[in-house]
Amino acid sequence: MVKRNKKILIISVSTGSGHVRAANSILKTAREKHPHLHIDHIDMMDYVSKTMRKTIVESYNLMVKQLPELWSFFYKKTDGHKFSTHVRRLSKLFNRVNTGHFFEYIKNYKPDYIIVTHFLPIYAISQMKKKYGITVPISIVITDYHNHDLQIAPNISRYFVASKKMLQKLNLQGVPKKNIIVSGIPIDPVFYKPKSISRLKKIYNAPKNITNILVLSGGQGFADTNKIITTLFKSKNKLNIIAIAGNNIKLQQQLQRLKPPKKIDLKVIGWTDKIDDYMRISDIVITKPGGLTTTECIILKKPIIAISPIPGQEEYNAEYILENRLGVIARTPEDLLYYLYKGIPSQPNHIYKKLKKGNFTAAEKILNEVLK
Incomplete structure (x- = not known):
């Protein structure tokens, strides 16, 4: 029996360009180093409702460009367990009615492994796992030299981080060391x-x-x-x-x-x-x-x-x-x-x-x- 090559799905979110560029870097590297691997990259925002896309992408762009103080308040307030829990609940509720096409794509693609470069797909996929009984392992690549509390979620197989300082912080936040890999940030080969x-x-x-x-x-x-x-x-x-x-x-x-x-x-x-x-x-x-x-x-x-x-x-x-x-x-x-x-x-x-x-x-x- 011929062993099937793994199917890997990379998911980014186009809030800023970094998450998408990191995902494309992994995709490009995979095609160079593992040409027989089945791998694809999608932007989650291409598979959600127009309302959700507009709310997430345009709100982010507006805040970081025109209202940086508001973005700073949101970023820092949610970088802690109490407030990040509320954001997670809102995210799950929002995903429930806005991500049907996203779920459909993943079901049809049938990945063996999912890599995300943004936290939003994690919460959407966790709902999908509960609803459809999907057991695909998922890992997150953190694309800055600091990790945010929203990037921590149950059942994450691996956290790929940029530095040992980030490893220590994640470990102190309860993530086992064996689940944290100091890989660096992926850039174009x-x-x-x-x-x-x-x-x-x-x-x-x-x-x-x-x-x-x-x-x-x-x-x-x-x-x-x-x-x-x-x-x-x-x-x-x-x-x-x-x-x-x-x-x-x-x-x-x-x-x-x-x-x-x-x-x-x-x-x-x-x-x-x-x-x-x-x-x-x-x-x-x-x-x-x-x-x-x-x-x-x-x-x-x-x-x-x-x-x-x-x-x-x-x-x-x-x-x-x-x-x-x-x-x-x-x-x-x-x-x-x-x-x-x-x-x-x-x-x-x-x-x-x-x-x-x-x-x-x-x-x-x-x-x-x-x-x-």
Whole structure:
């Protein structure tokens, strides 16, 4: 009898881009390293009612962009057993009437294993298990350098985390150590592939004797990139600035209308799948401290100037950057110019070695554990 290959389902939620990117990184790695594996990735928001999608995605985007203080209050209040319990109950009630297509997809796909990169699918699937008697093991990949109480749930097979500090916190919260794997945060395998920086600089016309600065607005263009660029225009030194606007077409057009002084060269890029190339040719990366972007910078050994952290998860990522001397936080335009003049602490090699330990990427470690 021929043994059937495992079927793995990866589920993300498109609140921000990090959860989706992490899921795609695992999918891409699986197809490279395990080509015969049956694996798929879905965004849960594509299989719920329009009302639920609008409520979750648009509310999140509104809070982190326009009402960060409200998001900070919600994040911190629910990062504790008392309030997170109420959110779980509301989530279950909401899922009961909004996730029929989601349940149908999972029933038809018949996965042997489920990996999620967001907590919401966990509560939906737990209801499905009770209703249909499904016993599929489920693991969660935490995509920041801090774990939230809502990410802890009964019957989770594995928690894949970014650091030993997170392992300790989860263990103190009652999760057995055997269920916690310090895998790191999964990023696109292209970041691990060797490339010639001198060749890339020629391709992208990046000067060798001038500081090359990469400015990332985030996948959804949440950072105040316009203000950052105009601040950089005040630099006394020559700069080559590459600004990535992401999916924000309005921002891209605004940046293209800027007129830099003669000593500044500005290149404006919209959405691109060549972020690793732009990072490799840069000397400094100015970015929001998302979990995946932070990890990408670490792997490519690029110093970070973190700006506009989303209250909650990105504040903890910024804390990780400072703790490990991976960069600095610029809270004002004056801070930005100060760090450009002063310089940024060099990245300690031990962090890079931890992430590369055993010559496996985070996505490979996750897949190897799941396929045991």
